[in-house]
Amino acid sequence: MPTLTSYDAINRSPLGDVPLTEPLQMQAVVLRAKKAQKYWSALPLEVRQQKVVQAYERLISVEDQLALLISKEMGKDHRRAKYEVAGTIQNVKYFTQEIAQALTSESIGHETKMQYRPLGVVAVISPWNYPLAMANNLLLPALIAGNSVVLKPSEETPLVADLFIKTLNQLLPENVLQVVHGDAETGKALVNADINMVAFTGSLGAGKHIMASAASGLKRLVMELGGNDPLIVMASADIDKAVQFAVASSFENTGQMCTSTERIYVDERIADEFEHKVVAFASRYQAGAWDEGNVNIGPIVNPKQHAKVLSQLKDAHAKGAAFLLGSHHYELPFIQPTVVTGITPDMLLEQDETFGPIVAISRFNVLSEAIDRANASPYGLGAVVFGGSDANNVAEQMEAGMVAINQGAGGPGPWVGAKQSGFGFHGTAAGHRQFSQLRIISK
Ligand code: NAD
Numbered sequence: 001m002p003t004l005t006s007y008d009a010i011n012r013s014p015l016g017d018v019p020l021t022e023p024l025q026m027q028a029v030v031l032r033a034k035k036a037q038k039y040w041s042a043l044p045l046e047v048r049q050q051k052v053v054q055a056y057e058r059l060i061s062v063e064d065q066l067a068l069l070i071s072k073e074m075g076k077d078h079r080r081a082k083y084e085v086a087g088t089i090q091n092v093k094y095f096t097q098e099i100a101q102a103l104t105s106e107s108i109g110h111e112t113k114m115q116y117r118p119l120g121v122v123a124v125i126s127p128w129n130y131p132l133a134m135a136n137n138l139l140l141p142a143l144i145a146g147n148s149v150v151l152k153p154s155e156e157t158p159l160v161a162d163l164f165i166k167t168l169n170q171l172l173p174e175n176v177l178q179v180v181h182g183d184a185e186t187g188k189a190l191v192n193a194d195i196n197m198v199a200f201t202g203s204l205g206a207g208k209h210i211m212a213s214a215a216s217g218l219k220r221l222v223m224e225l226g227g228n229d230p231l232i233v234m235a236s237a238d239i240d241k242a243v244q245f246a247v248a249s250s251f252e253n254t255g256q257m258c259t260s261t262e263r264i265y266v267d268e269r270i271a272d273e274f275e276h277k278v279v280a281f282a283s284r285y286q287a288g289a290w291d292e293g294n295v296n297i298g299p300i301v302n303p304k305q306h307a308k309v310l311s312q313l314k315d316a317h318a319k320g321a322a323f324l325l326g327s328h329h330y331e332l333p334f335i336q337p338t339v340v341t342g343i344t345p346d347m348l349l350e351q352d353e354t355f356g357p358i359v360a361i362s363r364f365n366v367l368s369e370a371i372d373r374a375n376a377s378p379y380g381l382g383a384v385v386f387g388g389s390d391a392n393n394v395a396e397q398m399e400a401g402m403v404a405i406n407q408g409a410g411g412p413g414p415w416v417g418a419k420q421s422g423f424g425f426h427g428t429a430a431g432h433r434q435f436s437q438l439r440i441i442s443k
Helices: 023-042 045-074 078-090 092-102 133-144 158-168 184-192 204-215 239-255 268-282 303-318 367-375 391-396 428-435
Strands: 003-007 014-019 106-108 112-118 121-125 148-152 177-179 197-201 220-224 229-233 261-267 322-325 338-341 358-364 382-386 402-405 436-442
Touching: 003 158, 014 045, 014 158, 023 121, 023 148, 023 177, 023 184, 045 078, 045 092, 045 133, 045 158, 078 092, 078 133, 092 133, 092 428, 121 133, 121 184, 133 148, 133 158, 133 197, 133 220, 133 428, 148 184, 158 177, 184 204, 197 204, 204 220, 220 428, 229 239, 229 367, 239 261, 239 268, 239 358, 239 382, 261 268, 261 367, 268 322, 268 338, 268 358, 303 338, 303 358, 358 367, 382 391, 391 402, 428 436
Parallel strands: 121 148, 121 197, 148 177, 197 220, 229 261, 229 382, 261 358, 338 358, 382 402
Antiparallel strands: 003 014, 106 112, 112 436, 322 338
């Protein structure tokens, strides 16, 4: 049987194998999902909710194993890996209740009912950077809505996904939730199969391809794509708070987070102090293996992504950016905390998503120019403004789905991208309902 091998993010040694789902097998997978969906959708909403909660309780027995696999497969520091697993397990009751409430039929007047009906088979395709949470965010509302789900996790983190799904399947009815393993080819075969919806989290390029493939069957879509989030630091900002946020947000998850800060525009009047303090704060970070002490930046997930980050740093160096901390030379698999200033619009660091632990700074004299540069990206996921009361007006001008003032973007509301960062969203009643078909029955 063909297999997919998972590798340790630090030393690239094999960690284990999972069965590879070849494109020709996809039809059989989807047929099983269709049959299971009939049974599953016939259960009352509360029964589905109860069964899902019970299945998630089983995850407690593999909590440590899941956290260990996250750290090994994608290198996340172990405290954060544990947090990701614990959050997934602990929040399930709250979220399933919220989802069930959002999907409860509503009346319009005396005679008309609005119902939230399942769509059928939902393909969930997920990335590696939060290998458990990203899959979970999409499959939970899809399942509670009465769909069956086929999960295609990232080829970088198949062992996490395999253990997650196998454990849930100890209690879920057969084939309501299946996992298929493989790279983009397996994902493409799933998108092209006879499914009803694709819920995708991943890169813009893959998202565009999926959207084009889904068009022929008008398959429903939720697309959570990449970001190139700007941070504007105004002269009125609390500098120390802005510095702490700028560094922590640029380095979170080794910079491998869709809403990590990618570009910073700081007012020239406070720029010297800001940069000086950023370097001091960033110097406290250290890259290394997740099982070493005192390490808060992990490896870059794979050699290809490492090369991409390095190429952006080299491009910035060649075009005149100044390295205040770190350099543009790093050995695999780490990128040490790096602070670069003098970023200009022609640099790749400004134009593209980096996904590495880089603080990339530009100075501005005219606020409207900083706003224009912040908005010049095709992405529009998050945007942050640090400043006094004058920050409100700047925030109103940001072209992003999630805008925040003096804090990180993406609060308790829906997780939503604007422009080419997203299409559809999840979270809150409006998000939960995107995994179902609205039906009106009038008498
Ligand atoms: P990726 O697009 O390379 O892969 C994501 C998944 O899609 C993987 O399972 C992959 O095998 C599959 N895939 C790739 N091409 C496909 C295709 N043409 N058809 C079907 N499936 C395909 O992304 P990645 O490197 O795993 O993740 C990083 C990206 O995800 C970054 O751009 C990041 O910003 C984004 N992301 C976004 C969010 C969000 O909420 N908006 C959250 C996390 C990550």
